[in-house]
Structures are given as structure tokens and as C-alpha cells.
Amino acid sequence: MSDQPIDPSVIETANERQSGDLASDLAALGEQLDRRGISIDRIVEAVRGFTVAVPSWGVGTGGTRFARFPGPGEPRGIMEKLDDCAVIHQLGRATPSVSLHIPWDRDDPAALKDKATSLDLAFDAMNSNTFQDHPDDPKQPLSYKFGSLSHADPAVRAQAVEHNLDVVEFGRAVGSKAITVWVGDGSNFAGQSDLSRSFERYLESARTIYAGLPDDFRLFTEHKMYEPAFYSTVVQDWGTNLLIAQELGPKAFCLVDLGHHAPNANIEQIVARLIFARKLGGFHFNDSKYGDDDLDAGSIDPFRLFLVFNELVEAGETLERLHPAHMIDQSHNVTDPIESLLRSADEIRRAYAQALLVDRAALRGLQDDNDALMASQCLKQAFRTDVTPILAEARRRDGGAIDPIAAYRASGYRERVAAARPASRGSGGGIV
Amino acid sequence: MSDQPIDPSVIETANERQSGDLASDLAALGEQLDRRGISIDRIVEAVRGFTVAVPSWGVGTGGTRFARFPGPGEPRGIMEKLDDCAVIHQLGRATPSVSLHIPWDRDDPAALKDKATSLDLAFDAMNSNTFQDHPDDPKQPLSYKFGSLSHADPAVRAQAVEHNLDVVEFGRAVGSKAITVWVGDGSNFAGQSDLSRSFERYLESARTIYAGLPDDFRLFTEHKMYEPAFYSTVVQDWGTNLLIAQELGPKAFCLVDLGHHAPNANIEQIVARLIFARKLGGFHFNDSKYGDDDLDAGSIDPFRLFLVFNELVEAGETLERLHPAHMIDQSHNVTDPIESLLRSADEIRRAYAQALLVDRAALRGLQDDNDALMASQCLKQAFRTDVTPILAEARRRDGGAIDPIAAYRASGYRERVAAARPASRGSGGGIV
Amino acid sequence: MSDQPIDPSVIETANERQSGDLASDLAALGEQLDRRGISIDRIVEAVRGFTVAVPSWGVGTGGTRFARFPGPGEPRGIMEKLDDCAVIHQLGRATPSVSLHIPWDRDDPAALKDKATSLDLAFDAMNSNTFQDHPDDPKQPLSYKFGSLSHADPAVRAQAVEHNLDVVEFGRAVGSKAITVWVGDGSNFAGQSDLSRSFERYLESARTIYAGLPDDFRLFTEHKMYEPAFYSTVVQDWGTNLLIAQELGPKAFCLVDLGHHAPNANIEQIVARLIFARKLGGFHFNDSKYGDDDLDAGSIDPFRLFLVFNELVEAGETLERLHPAHMIDQSHNVTDPIESLLRSADEIRRAYAQALLVDRAALRGLQDDNDALMASQCLKQAFRTDVTPILAEARRRDGGAIDPIAAYRASGYRERVAAARPASRGSGGGIV
């Protein structure tokens, strides 16, 4: 029996009111899909099997360099973060695991594991932090102001490598099987760092981390075009990320954060290329309009999210062998983080469900005939299908809420934790 | 007699060593310019007359939402910031004024004015801050999380208007003649705010501020494409900024921050259009590669900076009537802010000096003949001219350092203030 | 009685087969909308009333500077183009008017009008062409290589003005009430043209055209960031476009081509601002990922198209007074142009129908409460609704095809015209 942060009767009561409409919508959609040769039940079951990890840091309010505007009841530590994650999973049934960030979430691994188990949660990929200084942390005497894994000073590199190995060890202790390495290393001015030498130093550090991985661990490296470095970033794009994964070896894979690309980039094609190279490690889901905006998944360009999932579904068995990690990575600046994560998980499943509706045999035929118009219509038909009842039904079957945000609001959870967790002070910028 | 933060003998000693080379380089350049029909002395004198304001916040180390890595000897308040600004002006002779930011720099106006006078400094345009909450400030009980001048709640708008009027009053007290209004108002999600109603609320607030301006005050509004808002920004581009200045009246002008535009935007053309509309109010100088990177002026694309100055010089008398304000607005994340501001002022003057070298009569002729190649070569010749000796000579004549960064390092100023100003704590993100 | 290019029995036969499924889908959607307080019939009727013009040039195959790959049965002149336009309207019932381009479509106005009337078509805004040379046209002895309305040579400007006045006159003769002026004027190199003087020349020319407008005519000016000019474009963005419309007077309005903006631009906000300024003249609909790609409307970012229509619906009465012109402007490089125009008109109506589904009272309440999450969900719910049955029903009621592309293919029209119209030669690039 797990500790359930929300009284199940809240969910039951809400579901009861909504189950009639859901049944009606589901039947209508089922009939329509039937005509298209699709069993709605198969889609519902596939959706039930699709999950995505939430980031521990995502349940706190994010910010920008200009300001952070905290909300009520923010979690004060990893244990409270796990409580919030449990709410998300209890209502949405799509997020059974949590991605930890060290040192932010450093705690007793056994206690963490117990807490997670009691909440029906597990731990997905670990995240190491070498983009901030933690002046109170005796393990980090040296500053990362000028880089970490690629720093010119071997002592700083050694410290950063050591931290990553610590994170792997911590991950092993809590049952994680992967570490995601994202560094902010780069430069703000042409000439500030040597683009080649800094990359070679990065590789040397990464090789040492790789050598310390347990056999069943994977290493995900993450590229990003810019920010915090504003002229060059050591791991700036998927091409560099690919080089890294190739240099390191078979346990090294590339992580794709949807917000880390150049304007206009065709991200779904990058995904296809990494699948071709057998180096797709996983995703950080979010959405963005201008830069690394870290907005809720699917909120800016839902068609793009669908197209990414179209590649995943298309890849079939190859993807199964790669079994990429699915993680949300967002900054919730103006919403209740629990709500944003609930709907983001929903949007991710929506894109997946829509991708499952694509008539792949027909699509292949249209592509081979160069029937550009009907091929694109074929994809669009799947995208246009309103799969909301499928998502709701998947949750319902798993004991979640038909309308999780409404149920969350009805539960009074935020008000309870606002009372229990004194407001944090300060409006300083940043994600801390 | 002003308090001089740097012992003048430091400058004199350094200059003595370099004056021979400077004279030689100046003579060679003078001979070359003479052949092009240009009196180098006229350019040196024009450069001496060109100044730019430094932002009070610029002498502290900036950061990103991920982290801030403070440097040694950071100023702890506006008085120490003024000391640092005085260093910049003493060495570079290009930055006789300071742009204040309220509430960051709130202090006794009379004391501020005395301090500035003693340091040979004056105050340029004031800046109001309604993009952060200041929980300890009794004047700001309401949060700006969801906007300020355009907030849906009239009470928040009233508070923001009041703050701006306070800043105007403060500016009047310290001798400023303008206020720059930049707001972060906008939304992160389509639907979050009504694009039209929020703009109308913004205008209503701005009209109230405008109505409270002294007769000799100007109001600069500043546009920005995104950040901190990531889906829509109320004053998102120069078109909206122009509408605002038109709605408000003859004391309202548009401020152009070089880093606040869409990728690939032709900023010099925007400057030309605002000059045409008689609404160019001034600049926030900086440089950027990806977004609002706030890098040192001229560091990423020096030709672009030159092209902006080419428009200013080209505009001639029209520009004189507009007398736009020149201000630096940068975030110094990896350099000593004093050094970055010294070289940025130098780069700005460099672009100005290069623009003065353009043979305008020849250029017009080539343009009218559609001699695209020679017209562009004509501009390029001016840009390619290394005006370093002109900039150095302008400083030398004004008592500044031939090589201001070298002189600054020789002076030991940073070491002195590092000892006198205890290190600030924390590596939280942001610009605060 | 109009000439119908497609045998009505083709439509009837196809519709008969599909009407059962349509009725079923319509009923299911109607029930769902009913629960949301929306009468599906009202939406169907509103959609029936919404139309968009097709561009005469759009029924030919487009190309890029690298190549043009013609398709079978391309129309060889304006009369054949009108035949193709009639097919589109007969099947889709959404495109009752055609936008002409002079000199491409120059012909006897009376004959054109008769032909159009016989096909149940009318003429929307005229388009003037001063971005190409037509060596065989005695009316264009001077080249537009270096510009037209802004050319340095007054004789070229006069020729371009004269051409525009001719186009207005031609438009008056065929029953059009507006002219769209898009020029390619600009420069490829900094310095090639004076950014201010060329704009002033443009304005002078535009004033002369404006002065020659009939009383009931509107002048739409169209901005574009770049191409064919690659450094500066005289009418580069909506800010400049607004200045032009303000300078010219009450019959001058700004036309928004969705593909003519900077990367990441928030186009729906530009639309909102032009509505605020009472200067929104109309649209050129299309879609794009990288530049002015001129792809089928809604094909790249359907959510963005929806958000534009959301602004239009939101504007209500203000918009009715502006009554903006709706025109498609696309380049069909790899599809049958008739099919692309059919589906584009469908996508445009889709976005309109979705925008009609937004619960505006609820949205305003959520916005005023700063409930960012539910406000964005409110918009998304409308967008996610699959309005396909509504669009089909609107066509059906107007005598069009439930599935127009399938009916078109069944009709054999393309095969017929392929036989009747000999293939054009050459694979030269361009849009001609």
C-alpha cells in the first residue's frame, strides 16, 4: 500500500460526475477510429504503457535571470518534492518516476528510496550539476565560473569528474540506471576559450566518468546551443553530441532537450538521425518559442511535438532496442508546477497517441508514390484527431482522474502545503 | 577638484611609456586619412565630444537564470557603484554619466548628487524596476508576477505607475532629464493574457506616467522581443514602441536596446525608421549572438555596431534635434565589469569614429548611380580603418589613459576594493 | 447558371457515399459542443460565410531560384487560370474570388469579367508587379533591377507609379476594390542604398498612387523581411508598414503575409497591434518553417494559424469595421496546385471554426484571474476540437464536396487539362 497524498475519494467523486460524458466521447471516437481500421482499445492500452519522468526541480517555481516569483507551498527539500511528484502521478498515472539533481537533492539514499517506494515512485536518470557554485559544499572548493568538465585547470576538471562519479554512485544507491550530463561550459567572447582544446578537455573528463559507470548504467550527454554561455558552448549541437557518444562507447547516448536547438531547426529529423546512428538516449520534453524557454510541453507548437513522436513510433523495433528515456524538463514561472506537469505529461501522451493513429502502411505507399499532398494529409489526420477521451480513459483505468487538474484543485492539496510549508524569501532570479 | 579613485601618476607613468608609439601610429594614420581628404584632428576632437552613460548595475557581476558567479570587490551599494563608475571615466574619459535603477539605487538624492559631483559624474536617464518583487519594500505590497503597467488588476497598475512617478521625482532631484521604462510584462502561454487588452492597459498606465513628467523630461520606452515573458511581450518590437510614443506625445521616444530584436533583424534600418518618425530616444548598447545576451558592445558583430553609427552620422541635423541618449546596458558574467565597460565605451567610440570616416558625398553618388559594389566598399573602407590611435589620442588629450585596461590593472584598484568590500554570498542566478 | 468545370454528378456521387459518416461525426461533435454550450449549427453557418481569395498565380506550379518542376496541364494564361480557380470553388465553396497580378494576367477586362461571372467568380484585391522586368512590355522600358517605387532614378519611380495606377484602373474595370502593393526594393549590401532616402522616395511614390485611388478603393501595402533583397528591404516589417499607412491616409492599410516575418516573431500579436491601430488591411495566408517558404496554410504550424484567427474573432466589431481581405499566397512546388489550394482554404476555415469555439467569457475571466494554465487550456480545447465535420457540412450545404480532394481526383480534371494544355518547357527557377 502506498501513501496517497490525495484522498482517493476526491478522484472517485470527480470521476463519477465525468464518466458519462467520457463514455459517450469515447464511443463516438471509437466508432470513428473503427472506420479508419483502428481499435481504440489498443490505443488506450498503449497509452497506459507510456510514461515519462518528472524532474525533481520541476515542482518548484522557476524563474529568469530577472526575477523569480515563488508560489505558495513550495517544497523545501527533496522529500517534499517527492510528495508533490506523488500527487502528479496519483492523479495523472503517467509519471511513475522522478529524475534527481545532485547536489540539490542530496540526502540519505536509503531514506529517499523508502520515501519513493511509499509513494509508488521510482528514480529515473540522475542529473549532475556543475553549472553552479555551492559555496557551502565542502566537495566543491573550486569555482565553475569558467567551466567544469572542460575547464582549463585540471583540478577543476577533476572536481567535476568526481562529482559526476558521486552522482552515479548516488544513482546506483537509489535504483537509477543512467546519468544525464549537461554542462554550461563555453565562452562569452570569441577568443575566450580555444574551441578545440576545450572540447578535447571535455572528452577527457567524460571518458573518466564513462570508465566509472556500472555495467548497467547509461550515460546521456545533452547538447544546447547557448545559455549560460553566450558565444560558444562546448556541447553546442547534436553533431558534437554524436561525436561525444561515439568517442565514449556503447553505454553513451545523446539526450535531446527539445528547447536546445537553433531557431527553425527540424528537431524531428535530428531525432531520426540519432536513431539511425543508434545513439538516441532520451528526451527532455518542454516547449519553446524563442530560446530555451522551458515552457510546458506542447504549449507553443503541438504539431512539432507530434512529429517527434511520429519518428519514435515510426522507428519501431530500433527504438525498442534504444528504449530512450522520457523526461520532462521545464521551468514553471507563472503556473502551479503540479498543474503544469500534469498537463505536460498529458500533452506528451497526446502526441504519442496521435502518432499511434497514423496509418503507416498508407503513409509509406503515399510517400513511395510521391503523393506529397495526401502523405501530409495522412499525418495531419492523425494529429487532428482529438484523443482527449483516450487519455482520460487511460488514466481512469489506472485509477487516476479523468480531469486531473480539476481533481487537483478540488483536493485542496496546494492550500494544505501552503499552510505547512512557510513561504520562501527573496525574488532573486534563477532556477535554484 | 574631484576625488580621483586612481592615482593620476599611474596614468601618467603608463602614458609616458606609450606616447611614442601612439604618436607614430597617429602620424601614419593621419597621413593616410589626409590622402582620403580627412583631417585626423577633426576626428579626434569629435570623438572627445562623444560620450556614453554607464549603468549603475553594470559594475556588478551579472548572471543567468542558472547561476551568478560573483567577482572580488563587488560594490555593495550605489555609493560604491559610483566609485567604480568614476574609475571607468577617469581612465577612459568617455563615460561622464551614470544611469540609475530604482529601487536598486535608492538613496538620499542630495547625497548621491554630492557624491557624483565629487567624482566628476552626472546622472543620465533613470530606470524604473517593475519586473521584480521587493518583499521588503513597503512601497511594493503587490506582486509583479503577472505584470506591472499592463496587469489585469488596477491596483497593481496603480502601484507600478506610482513607482515610475517616484523614479521621475528621484531623477529630478539628482539632475536627470529622462526616464527609461522597460517592463517585462507579457505571457508565457497563448491565452494567458489578451494581447489587445493588456496593451491598452499598458497605454493607460503609460499615459498617467507621461502626464506626471516635468516639462524638460523625456520618457523612453523600450521594446524587447522576449524574456522574461516567453510567449508574448507587451512591448515586443519597435512597431509597438512607435505606437506607444505616438499615443503618448512629444516627450515620448523609443529606446533601442541592440539585443532586443528578432534573429537576423536589420537593426540599423530600425534606427533609420525611428529617426524618420522623429521618435528615436536613445540606445542601450551591448552585443548578442543568440538572444538578449547582453555581451560587451561590439564583441560579436562589430560591423553591425558600425552600421548603427553610420545611420546616426548620416542623419546629421535631424539627429541633433533628437539628441538620443547613449547608454551601455550589459551583463558582465565572466569579466571584471570595470574592464568590460572600459572596452565597451571604447568600441562604441570606435564605431562612431569609423562612421565619421565615411566619405558621404562619394557614397551618395555611388548610391545614386546604383554602383552597389563601390558603395559598399566605400562603407567598408571606413570600417576597416584601424582608428585605435584616434581613440587613444582622444583619451590622452582629456587626461585619460592611452591603454585604459592596462592602466586599470596597474592601478591595483580591484585588489584594493576586494579587500575593502567583503565578498557577497550565494551563487543564485539573476541580475540582482 | 454558371459554367461548371466539374460535372456535378461527380460531387453528388461522392457525397452520397460519405454523407452517412459525416452525419454520424457531425452528430457526435454536435453533442460534445452542446455540452460546452455551443450550437454546432451556428458554427457551420459562420463557416459558410467565411471565404478567402485564391491568387491567380497560385494555380501554376511554383519554384525556387534553383529550379521549377512544372506539372501536367498548367494553365497557359489567365483564362485557363480562372478555369482552375473555378474548380477549386466548385468543390470547396470557400474561394469565390480571385486575386489578379498585372502584367501576368493582363487581358481585356470585360472579357475577364464575363469569364469570371460565368464561373461564379469575382475579383479580390489586384496585385501590381514591379519586381520583375518584362522586356517585351512596351510599358516597362526601364529596369527594376535596382528598385521600383524607391529607385534612385525618378524616371523608374514614375514608371512604377504609372504601372500601379494602371493596375488600379484595371481593377476598377473588373470590379476589384483594392490594390496590394508589394515591392522587392531594397539592397544586398550595406551602403548600396541609403536606408532613409530610399524610404522617403518610396513614400513619395506611394503618395502619388494613393492620390489616384478611386474613393471606394483601398491600398494594401505589404511588408517582408527579406528576399529578393538580402541586406535591407524598404518595407521590411510591420513597423515600417504602419508608418506608410499612417503617412498615406485613411484608405491605406497594412497587409500581413504570414511568411514575411523574422524567425520566432509572434505574428498574432502583430495582427493585434494592427487592429489596435485600425490599420489591418488583410492577409496573405501561407505557412513557413525557415523563410518565406510559401507552403500550404497550416501545414507547418497549425496552432499559429489558429492563434491568428483567435485574434480576428476576439476583435469582434473592430474587425468588422476593418473587414480585412483574406487571400491565399502560396507557391506549390511539389503538389497539384488545385489540391493545395483546396486544402489550404480548408485549413484556413478550420482555424476560423476553431477560433469560434473559444469560450470567450470564460477566457476573459481566467485572464483577469491570472489563471495562466486554465486560460491556455481554454484556448487549446478549442484548437484540439476536430472540426472536420463542420467544414465538410458547410461545403455540403453549399453544394460542394464533402471530401473535395477525393472528388477532384475522381473528376479526372487534371488529366483532361493535361491533354488540352501542352506541357510548358524549361525548368528555370522562379515563380513566373
Add this chain to the structure above:
Amino acid sequence: MSDQPIDPSVIETANERQSGDLASDLAALGEQLDRRGISIDRIVEAVRGFTVAVPSWGVGTGGTRFARFPGPGEPRGIMEKLDDCAVIHQLGRATPSVSLHIPWDRDDPAALKDKATSLDLAFDAMNSNTFQDHPDDPKQPLSYKFGSLSHADPAVRAQAVEHNLDVVEFGRAVGSKAITVWVGDGSNFAGQSDLSRSFERYLESARTIYAGLPDDFRLFTEHKMYEPAFYSTVVQDWGTNLLIAQELGPKAFCLVDLGHHAPNANIEQIVARLIFARKLGGFHFNDSKYGDDDLDAGSIDPFRLFLVFNELVEAGETLERLHPAHMIDQSHNVTDPIESLLRSADEIRRAYAQALLVDRAALRGLQDDNDALMASQCLKQAFRTDVTPILAEARRRDGGAIDPIAAYRASGYRERVAAARPASRGSGGGIV
């Protein structure tokens, strides 16, 4: 003895007038560089050794999809193109080789070789064209409308492969040692082609071409973000290009066209990464502001061009082993192509000369000390140096013109060929 298209006395006369000023400027610069520890003579000699190929198509006027505005005296075939190329090399002494494009330049190889030899020219990398249809070419019965090397139809792929092998054979016959393969393959709509399958077909075709290469031949593949395909491009970025070169083998390398990247991309870092991977094959030099604008090298962002050369000089011996090919690839829409190519070669040499001035030992020390400011100033000092006299002196020593564009204009060459070559007809768009 070579045929010299320009009477040498034109050059001599012009040089005589300018040699005094050149000597004076050179002496002044030499003295300045001497102080920086640099021998100006070594730089002049290095510049003399640096050459770049001109593209045969570059001597014709380019265009856009909207129009092409031909200039007087355009070459009507490859022999006349070679004459024009000879003018460029005779005056500028920087462009001793020509890059051919087949089928545009198909002719008798022996005759071509003779002609080139007589003009003192050689042939650099060949270019194959599978992005256009040539209806009169019996070797191309099948259309490339839907792709070439990646086409769904194996017959089209075979035709495209065969064409490339023909080009290799042609190249061998004229003394070329490399082929550049750029394809426009891609799609305009999501779904039109399968992103993975089309890439695998591309690879299969490329492998066949690779297998047919002579031992001393290199294969350069070229990536491009978009255009002519507007949704996806098969070889869209350097990551995909790298995968290709890795798949093919040791004679396969990546070609970098400066204009083929996403907005804001850090191209110099891509160059550094390809050097790291030992896969940098060469460059297509040009400049761009918005897309693949194909403007004159260095005209938009001269600092960026310098930074690319900074990487090349920095790479030292590694680069020597790679010996990348240097080619110009531009579209001259508004200038005399000969003049644009003269100045572009000059700008490329300028960037090279500036990169040679960087004090690399000092830079490394500053980088290792994380002295971001002085490191960037170190690079900037080199960039700011006006190396014009060095470029002129290198030409002078090689018998070229001190001011090649002035000498070209004085020579009357354009007027002569305008008389000899009847004007081409038509203003159709495109590059043909």
C-alpha cells in the same frame, strides 16, 4: 605563355600611380607589426600562397525565385566563363582555379583543359547537378522533382548516381581531384517523405558514387538547412554530413558552405569540430544575413569570416593534412560578377591575413588564465588591423593590380564583352 585577357599595361599603369602610397602604408603597418613581433614580409608571402577557387557559375548574374536581372556581356558558355575567370585571376592573383558544374559546363574535356592552361587556370572540385531537370539532356530522362540520390524510385537514384560518376570521370579528364555533391533532396511537408528511409537511400547512392572514385579523388558532401526543400532536407546539417562522411570512408569529407546554417549558428565551432573529426573537406565561401543569401564573402559579417580563418590557422598541422578546398560560392544579383569575385577573394585573404596576426602564444596563455577580456582583445587586435596594404603588396609581387577593381574598370573588359556577347533574354528567376 598564357593568353592574358587584360592588357598588362593597364595594370602597370595603374600600379605605378599607386605604388608610392602602397609603399608608405606598408612601411607604416610594417613598423606597427614589428612592435608586435610580426614580420610583415612573412605575412605578405603567406598571403601570396593562399588561393581560392572561383565557381564557373559565379561569373554569370544570379537571381532569386522572383526574378533575374542580367547584366551586360554575360558569358554564354563555359569557354567565355573561363575568360572571365582569367580576368579575375590576372588582376587579383588569388584565384588560379575554377570549379566546374555539370551539366552546365559540359564540353570537350581536352578543349577545356587547353583553354584553361592557356589562361593560366586549373580546375578545382567538380560539382554535380541533380537539383534541376534538363529536358534536352538525353542522359536525364527522369525528373528530380521529388529528389535524386534519395528518390523513392530506384531508377531515379541510379540516374543520379550515374550522373555523379560521369562528373567524376569528367573531372579526372580535366585534372580535378574532387567532386562536391550537393543535393536539394528533401520535402516540403511533414509526412511527404520518410526522414529515415530517404536518408538510407541517400547513403546507398552515395556509397555507389564513393566506390567509383579514383584513388586520388575526394568526395565532398555539402549540408544545407533548407532551400529548395522547405520542410526537411536530407543532408540538413553538419551532424548528418558527418554521419555520411563516416559511413562512406576515408576519401569522404564534409564541405562547409558558410550560408547553409541555422540562424545564430556558431560556424567557426562547426569548423573546429569537423577538424577534430578529421572530416573537414573544404568551404564554399560567401556571406548571408537571413538565409542562404549567397552574398559576397565578408560583406555582412566580416568578423565571422575572420573567426573561421582563426580556426583554420589555429589548427596548424592537422589542417595541413586535411588541406581543405577553398571555393567561392556566391550569387551576384546586383553587381558585376567579376568585381564581386575580385573583392570576395580579397576579403577571404583579408580574413586569412588577420588570422595570421593573432599572437597565438599570448592567446593560449590568456585562455589558460581565463582572462576572458584580454583573450578576446587579443583576437580583436588582429581583426582590427587594416591589412589592406599586405593584400595589395601580395598582388603586386605576383604581377596583379594593387587596386584590382579600379584596374578592371579601367581595362574596358566589360564593355568589350558586352559588345561581343549578345544580351541574354528573359528575366526568369533562378540561378541558371
